[in-house]
């Protein structure tokens with residue numbers, strides 16, 4: 001990866017994050033095997049996959065347990081008093097600094113969610129549908145429609161960034177700047193390494209990216225404040241918002257926005273890759289969805305259940321708890337295996353089958369409880385617009401028989417790296 005802060009390359013930053021979080025082994029098979037033995041794993045279950053967790057360098061430093069059952073994962077994620085996230089500030093968050101919503105607990109988290117939530121509710125988000133749809137069609141798919149072949153992931157990497165940064169309130173006159181910001185956001189995530197051979201360089205890159213992104217966002221924040229802090233976008237709302245009885249200062253708004261960026265772009269890219277892979281590889285599915293677009297939301301929901309991007313979530317116990325006769329002490333790490341809970345046969349019939357007609361039940365691809373993804377309606381809207389536009393503009397879409405088929409892989413972050421397609 002290029003380390004010069006203003007020339008960081010988005011594609012290589014994305015591949016570097018994919019490599020780091022891909023790890024080793026088949027996580028679905030490992031979860032199935034572990035669960036056949038017991039509903040709880042005593043020890044660091046994640047360790048075998050050689051991927052970093054949100055705990056960063058603290059991973060492995062204290063008693064650790066893993067849970068696989070739907071009801072157990074739900075119980076942990078919904079109870080943010082007993083299972084806290086503050087440790088993330090010293091783990092993954094150590095690379096960010098400032099206000100990090102993912103790493104907040106209790107009253108502080110409640111206040112921050114209340115402040116952010118209105119910008120992300122369906123009634124606000126749905127107003128963006130026309131704008132999102134127009135960008136996807138005019139800026140991306142129409143220009144490539146004549147090519148008759150592509151790696152769909154070039155589009156998949158670019159469009160969520162283009163959409164998200166505009167919705168957050170960055171100026172729209174320099175889309176190239178978004179790619180730069182997104183490259184830095186990915187370099188921040190890539191700073192969290194388990195491989196000591198890569199750790200130093202990755203941390204150095206993360207440090208450069210953190211600073212570069214700070215400066216770029218601060219410039220926008222200062223300008224927006226000088227212009228009167230207007231606008232319904234996220235930066236506008238944050239500039240006008242009260243937090244703990246006072247307005248946020250420029251530093252807080254900047255670090256806040258910076259902490260959102262890694263959550264907003266590549267998660268949508270990876271989910272897009274799984275949605276499209278499953279659409280193109282499940283016999284008969286594309287024809288059905290093409291004919292009945294009402295199935296698009298079901299396609300997305302089932303893909304998020306079947307192949308969640310983030311395969312697990314870690315929490316710390318704030319008090320002693322018990323699962324399946326095992327006492328978990330205060331201060332332990334609990335690894336919630338989302339990827340296993342989403343395929344728990346007590347809740348999902350034939351859980352290893354991708355079936356968009358299944359009865360809707362909560363699954364955890366967007367998390368659950370107080371920290372549940374705040375951007376889920378944006379992500380679903382973007383994904384829905386993308387699938388519909390692809391079906392409209394790329395007739396006869398099919399996998400390219402001369403190229404390797406897409407493979408959904410990764411122990412921590414799942415997705416397909418390439419989707420080579422042809423159309424008529």
Ligand code: HEM
Pocket residue numbers: 085101102103113164260263264265267268271309310313364365366367368370371372373374375376378379380
């Ligand atoms: C398909 C795309 C996405 C997926 C799969 C996804 C997944 C998740 C998950 C699993 C969590 C829960 C984290 C936890 O419990 O510790 C989360 C939280 C979060 N997501 Fe997303 N996300 C996506 C898109 C977005 C977008 C577009 C945004 C827009 C800003 C966003 C912003 C956030 C934020 C701020 C949080 C932290 C919420 C909190 O801690 O209260 N995400 N996301």
